[in-house]
Amino acid sequence: MFDISKYLEKLDCPNCKHASFKVLKKSNYTNIKNEEDLNKIYRSSADEFLIDQLVECNECSFKYLNPRIKSEIIFKSYSENEDETHLLQDKHRYKTFKKSITKIIKILKIENIKNKNFLDIGSASGICLKAIKDLGFNEEGYEPSKWMVSYGVQNYKVNLKQGSVNDVSKNKYDIISMWDVLEHVTNLDETLKKIQDLSKNKTFLILNVPNVDSFVCKLMKSKWPFYLNVHLYYFDKHSIELILKKYNYELVKNFAHWQFLGLGYIIKRAKKYSRFFSILEKMVNFFNISSLSIPYNLGQTTFIFQKKDE
């Protein structure tokens, strides 16, 4: 009999360290028969329904998975990630990042771009770095997957290195971004301390995360597509502000993040929610429009923080 408990770790609230919580959704490990099943589920882009227990801290109301799969297993699956289907969407991601960062430049009134150092953590293939570079910044990125890094360096000619935030050298950056990354990091406090070390007074920090307080999340309830095993924390405006305050970051602005993806790809992922999408898929294939670029938002939110030293 496969014993899942060997692979689990219990934790106190990643925000306030209190141990007491209430259960929002119970775990369901019935489909995990062996270690290979586990590894399959813990790949960053895996489309698996949440099987771990979701809890809410009794002290600060932060929502997080507890217990969850041991950090080593999660991190190992990221470093071994070789996701080719992810790369096929890079053209749409480039458009997303270019639009979004252009908007951010305007909002924050960033000038003298060629002298600004822009760090991106969890860069995947580095397509975001390509947008950052093309907009004129000095780009630098880190990604755990060796395979993704070598693809990005070769194809996008960007300054992308293998590793996590802990591998970043002692530089200070003007802008730091984490796109769909903070909800994945196994040690939230350690990651944010490191981000703080890499920041100077007035450094901007861009955090794009699924927002558990979004309209789509409330509408879809437990079927919200961002309830995933790989998403260890469930942020909203209140909790992310509360957490970042501990590291001297103030919220400057937040807005919905509209992600472009190929129509065919979106439908393929939506098929598990409704049979309607199987019919739609046939039509899309018939009209040969599966690579059409479609913007969608299911609650992803961009939060822009600024470091404020007293």
Ligand SMILES: [Zn+2]
């Ligand atoms: Zn708490």
